[in-house]
Structures are given as C-alpha cells and as structure tokens.
Amino acid sequence: MKATTWLGGTNFEFGDVADPDVGPDDVLVRIGTVGVCGTDVHITQGLFPSTPPKILGHEASGEIVDVGQNVNRDRIGEMVVLNHSTSCGECENCRTWTVSRCERNTQVAAFFAELASVPAVSAVPVLTGLDVEIASITEPASCCLSGVSRLRIDDGAAGLVIGGGMMGLMTAAFMKTHGVETVAMSEPVAFRRDFAAQLGVDVFHDPAESSLDDFVADLTKGRGLHIAAEAVGKAGLVAKCVELVRPRGQVLMIGVAPVGAPLPVDLYDMQYREVVLQSAFGRGEVFHRTPGELAKLNLDGVISARYALEDTPQAIKDSGEGKGVKLVIKPNG
Ligand SMILES: [Zn+2]
Ligand SMILES: [Zn+2]
Helix, strand or coil: CEEEEEEECCEEEEEECCCCCCCCCEEEEEEEEEECCHHHHHHHCCCCCCCCCECCCCCEEEEEEEECCCCCHHHCCCEEEECCECCCCCCHHHHHCCHHHCCCCCECCCCCECEEEEEHHHEEECCCCCCCCHHHHHHHHHHHHHHHHCCCCCCCCEEEEECCCHHHHHHHHHHHHCCCCEEEEECCCHHHHHHHHHCCCCEEECCCCCCHHHHHHHHCCCCCEEEEEECCCCHHHHHHHHHHEEEEEEEEECCCCCCCCCCCCCHHHHHHCCCEEEECCCCCCCHHHHHHHHCCCCCCCCEEEEEEHHHHHHHHHHHHCCCCCEEEEECCC
16 A cells, blocks of 8 residues: 655655455455644654654545454444554553553554554444545544533533634534534634634634733633633643633643643742643543534535645645645545
8 A cells, every 4th residue: 555654853754565464353444534743743753752664644534445353244244433543441550540541551543654554443434424435534523522521511601712723713613513602713724714614603803913911811701710721731721721711710631741840930929729630531431422523514625735646745735834724635536
C-alpha cells in the first residue's frame, strides 16, 4: 500500500510500505478520510513527544474490506470510524480513571495510509444520518464530548469557549446540545465565528474589537460565567477563565498547554470564590457514542479542504497556519 511516513521534523516520505497484518481479532479498513490534527502539527514542531520513523494520522473513517478469523464476516463493507488506541477495561487506570490512560493500551493509529488494521472493537459503525467523511472528526469530537460530559450544567447557565479551532467549536456545540442555555465564543477569525454560529453558538466576542472582561460583564450582568472553557492551550487564557467565572463556576481545560506551563492565577481569589478547575484529555468513555452526538449537529462545511495522500506534508503545514476548519487527507482518492 501507499503511505506517508514521518521521518522527523518536517520531513516525510511518500511511497510503498508493507500492507498491515490483520490479526484474528482485527479488521482491515480502507481509509476514506483522515483528519489532520493539531497534534500532528505539534509532532512535526517537536512540541508533542513522538519517535520517527512513523506513519502519523489518528482521526480516520473508512470501510471494512477484510476481517480476521474471529470477526464476523458480515462486517465487511461496514462504514466505520477508528479509535486510535485500545483499552483493556480491567487495569487500575481503566477501572478507576479513564480508558484513555489504559496501562496496557496499544496505539493502532497509522492512518496516513491507504489501509489500516485495527482491533474489531476499535472500528465503530457510522450511524445513518452522519456523513462518513464528516464522521472522521469523531476522535477530536470525542475529546470535547468527554470534557463537556464532566461539567455540572445548571439551569440558565452561561458558558464561554475561548478559541474557535476544531476543539473549541466542538466543545461549544456540545455545551449547547447538553443544556448550556447561552453559549458564547471568543475568536478573532470571522469564518470560525460563522461556523460556530451554524453549530448553535449564540454570541460572539472578537478580541480585536473589545475586551473579553467587558464582554463577559455585559453578557452576565456582572455576575460571571457558569462555565468557561479554554480551547487554545495557553496558560494565560486558562487563568483568564478562572477570573471570568462566577463563584463556584467551572473552568474546563480543553486546549493542551506546553509541558511545564504554570498557571498564573491569584490562588486566594480562586479559592475564596470556590472555582472548580475541570480538565479533559482524550476520549474518555464516550468514543462509541460520539457519532450519535455528531449526527445531531449541522456539520455541513466542517471539512474545508481535501488533500491527496502524497500531499500530507502540505496539509500539516496548512493546518499549522490555521487554514480552514478541518483539513483532511483522502488516501484512496
Ligand atoms: Zn487529534
Ligand atoms: Zn486498561
């Protein structure tokens, strides 16, 4: 099969590699669509730990074209989204923390390729009503859904999301479908605000136009937000969220800050107002139900550009420059 192999830094090699082995409990998937993720960008910038040579890509959908001997052959032809790592459900982390941190997990993602072999349980059927290409955003969306599922949502709640990248957009959309009455977004780029409006976001702040403090004061009559989510990955913005929530308000960390980043907050103020700092990292327990949650959203246009497999480096570069909402690779044309 053809694949794009990451060689370190911003170097990639496109060409033939061996087809993946299909174990007895595996399915072989012809990758239709694979999203470019901020993590892929960060890996090529040395900001996220990863060791080359490696086939990257962990947000994929496609069609099952073969199955291992223990898997029902009826699954051939099924359209699926792929979970990029396995979990055992039995270890201490799976039982008491999250399946995203399974101690026996295997990373199965190598999706910038024509074919991928994954355990049958990691290939989740795409529901009718959800476009299979759009379903490729299941993995990033599941991380946001996991975060939103951890929030306490009060009647009449006002929530804010800082950052309208893919993670901010999905966090805002799920806040809305999970009962946050007023969802606001702070985002400087107009087309991202437009897309957020399509997903149900009610009000917008443009940081180039006004101060976020004034915006939130107006929105909440000076009371502060029930929920403030940071979806950029900047410590200063997480600290800003702490300032902007009301007493016992909740701050949700969705963006991933660099390793070692300190949180510059007034701890006395945070403690006095009994602010809750909530965080989310990974799909948690919600991957299987994410396609159903996505089917409730108007995601038309979420895919901004499609690239051939050999153009993976260009897609990663464009993604790093903030072009489009979601950029995807089409390994099989
Ligand atoms: Zn990702
Ligand atoms: Zn486990």
